[in-house]
Amino acid sequence: MSEVFEAARKVMPGGVSSPVRAFGSVGGSPVFVKSAKGAYVTGVDDREYLDLVGSWGPALLGHAHPEVVEAVRQAAGRGLSFGAPTTGETELAELIIGRVGGIEKARFTSTGTEATMTAIRLARGFTGRELIIKFAGCYHGHSDGLLAEAGSGVATAGLPGSAGVTKAAAGDTIVLPYNDLDAVKEVFASRGSEIAAIITEAAAANMGVVPPNPGFNQGLLRIAKEHGALLIQDEVLTGFRVSDAGYWGLEGRRDGWTPDIYCFGKVAGGGMPLAALAGRTEIMDKLAPLGPVYQAGTLSGNPLAVAAGKATLTLADAKVYARIDAMADKLAGILTGRLTEAGIPHRLQRVGSLMSVFWGEGPAQAPVINYAEAQKQDTSIFTRFFHSMLDQGVLLPPSAFEAWFLSAAHGESELDRLDVAIQKATQAISS
Numbered sequence: 001m002s003e004v005f006e007a008a009r010k011v012m013p014g015g016v017s018s019p020v021r022a023f024g025s026v027g028g029s030p031v032f033v034k035s036a037k038g039a040y041v042t043g044v045d046d047r048e049y050l051d052l053v054g055s056w057g058p059a060l061l062g063h064a065h066p067e068v069v070e071a072v073r074q075a076a077g078r079g080l081s082f083g084a085p086t087t088g089e090t091e092l093a094e095l096i097i098g099r100v101g102g103i104e105k106a107r108f109t110s111t112g113t114e115a116t117m118t119a120i121r122l123a124r125g126f127t128g129r130e131l132i133i134k135f136a137g138c139y140h141g142h143s144d145g146l147l148a149e150a151g152s153g154v155a156t157a158g159l160p161g162s163a164g165v166t167k168a169a170a171g172d173t174i175v176l177p178y179n180d181l182d183a184v185k186e187v188f189a190s191r192g193s194e195i196a197a198i199i200t201e202a203a204a205a206n207m208g209v210v211p212p213n214p215g216f217n218q219g220l221l222r223i224a225k226e227h228g229a230l231l232i233q234d235e236v237l238t239g240f241r242v243s244d245a246g247y248w249g250l251e252g253r254r255d256g257w258t259p260d261i262y263c264f265g266k267v268a269g270g271g272m273p274l275a276a277l278a279g280r281t282e283i284m285d286k287l288a289p290l291g292p293v294y295q296a297g298t299l300s301g302n303p304l305a306v307a308a309g310k311a312t313l314t315l316a317d318a319k320v321y322a323r324i325d326a327m328a329d330k331l332a333g334i335l336t337g338r339l340t341e342a343g344i345p346h347r348l349q350r351v352g353s354l355m356s357v358f359w360g361e362g363p364a365q366a367p368v369i370n371y372a373e374a375q376k377q378d379t380s381i382f383t384r385f386f387h388s389m390l391d392q393g394v395l396l397p398p399s400a401f402e403a404w405f406l407s408a409a410h411g412e413s414e415l416d417r418l419d420v421a422i423q424k425a426t427q428a429i430s431s
């Protein structure tokens with residue numbers, strides 16, 4: 001164990017501020033980062049790593065983009081936090097509304113967890129109902145009612161949920177298999193009048209990348225509408241990443257529909273703590289101070305985070321998305337090519353520029369469409385692959401259940417380096 005990890009573990013549970021960072025499922029000591037720039041992070045031991053974690057999503061433009069850093073620097077010079085409204089918040093809300101369909105108002109929070117938690121409370125306040133439907137393997141942050149069969153760190157640790165969640169909180173959440181509209185119809189047929197909302201990742205990417213079946217999201221909206229419930233589309237991970245308008249930009253814009261409430265985070269805050277929920281006025285105005293649904297935050301809409309979000313969204317133009325998509329196409333080609341060459345059974349799945357690999361014979365046979373299938377992968381193959389890549393200076397998300405993140409700072413030289421590393425890693429694990 002590294003010295004810095006040992007010191008951290010003495011004073012913080014697991015040595016980390018968020019569980020997956022601890023390398024628990026892959027073993028070894030996590031890389032303690034002292035700085036990051038573009039496509040690279042530098043460890044405290046001065047070793048540089050080509051980074052495919054991207055701060056778990058926010059680093060769309062690459063780390064420490066000069067214009068984003070300058071925007072934050074200037075904001076910091078004007079004061080760190082006021083506890084009063086700023087014009088920057090209005091401007092960021094306008095940027096979000098201008099990009100994504102069906103949004104008239106947005107409320108800023110500091111984390112994605114708060115955004116989804118508030119969206120649920122808002123849906124309950126709006127409908128006067130209590131039950132929520134979520135899907136196994138989807139992760140919506142760590143509020144009590146949303147941890148059942150959650151993805152991300154909960155999936156990585158192989159937990160069914162979390163201790164400390166009351167039966168009442170768990171009992172208000174109905175967990176169904178992802179991509180199964182019949183299961184949703186069945187529950188609505190028996191309990192439709194009690195259901196406030198369905199919450200779903202716009203495209204699941206916390207159990208590995210599992211795209212929604214064609215018509216799944218729109219089907220959820222239709223069923224919810226038929227029964228007077230709302231659809232909450234969680235775009236904390238996909239928002240402003242898989243297109244200029246997030247996953248809605250790949251599907252809803254094409255098919256002409258919008259969910260009732262969106263949740264955003266990650267890219268929207270450009271690497272600073274910022275998230276949002278957003279939707280139509282009729283729903284959003286139920287939030288305090290106009291409505292009876294309470295939500296607040298000392299640091300909500302923090303001026304530094306707003307500055308980072310505004311700069312990031314302003315810079316994230318069509319060229320940025322085209323470049324990241326092109327890099328993702330090439331990386332996916334390299335990855336499947338090298339794994340196939342080495343005879344390693346696998347399935348690579350994608351949603352726009354997001355990708356992950358499911359390892360082993362099970363996933364190799366058929367596409368992974370839900371959490372039960374995702375759990376059949378052989379994570380021990382990933383562990384060996386991960387460590388070989390790390391030894392070669394490539395930092396992957398330390399879990400087979402997490403998506404890989406590219407940025408606009410990843411270019412041809414990074415792809416060349418990845419190709420060499422992936423070839424060596426596949427040889428290492430097939431020998």
Ligand SMILES: Cc1ncc(COP(=O)(O)O)c(C=O)c1O
Pocket residue numbers: 056110111112113114116139140141142152201206234235236237238265266275
């Ligand atoms: C889809 C989704 N929703 C919500 C969250 C929670 O966001 P945060 O970690 O900012 O609380 C995440 C985080 O990974 C996420 O991927």
